[in-house]
Amino acid sequence: MENKTLKRLLPEKFRIPALVLVLGLALMLLPGLGSETKETVGPEEKLQTLLCETSGVGEARVLISEKGVVVICAGAEDPGVRLDILRAVGSYTGFGSDKITVLKMADQS
Numbered sequence: 270m271e272n273k274t275l276k277r278l279l280p281e282k283f284r285i286p287a288l289v290l291v292l293g294l295a296l297m298l299l300p301g302l303g304s305e306t307k308e309t310v311g312p313e314e315k316l317q318t319l320l321c322e323t324s325g326v327g328e329a330r331v332l333i334s335e336k337g338v339v340v341i342c343a344g345a346e347d348p349g350v351r352l353d354i355l356r357a358v359g360s361y362t363g364f365g366s367d368k369i370t371v372l373k374m375a376d377q378s
Contacts, residue, residue, distance in 0.1 A: 316361055323357065325350040328374060331358075337368035345373040 279287060313331045320329040320342060327343030338358050344350040355366050362369075 312362075316358065319357060319361070320354060323350075323353060326354065330374070333362060337370065338362055338364055339370045339372065341372045341374050343374045345371050 313333050316333070316338075317329055317331040320326050320331065320340065325344040325347055329340060329342035331341075332339045340354055340358060342350075342354065345354070351371050354371050355369055358364065358369050359366060
């Protein structure tokens with residue numbers, strides 16, 4: 270009975286193209302299923318992680334706006350570290366040094 274119904278609904282010349290279409294749609298949907306579980310990391314978090322791993326910076330916080338970037342970090346008193354931060358932030362964001370502010374983080378003690 271089921272075979273006759275299938276033949277009536279889908280003529281033989283359309284079975285293989287229909288199967289290919291269904292498999293193609295299934296494959297297109299599969300990668301999308303896994304992406305929903307991935308945690309998204311914003312540009313501020315990426316830059317903050319990069320700066321915290323840079324020698325001399327120490328702990329860091331980053332704020333990115335349309336007008337510029339503010340970086341607060343423990344190593345900001347060192348001019349070499351400040352220059353490294355300006356270069357890294359400028360490369361990542363495209364802002365010039367006049368739009369990047371580097372501040373020393375307050376002591377937590």
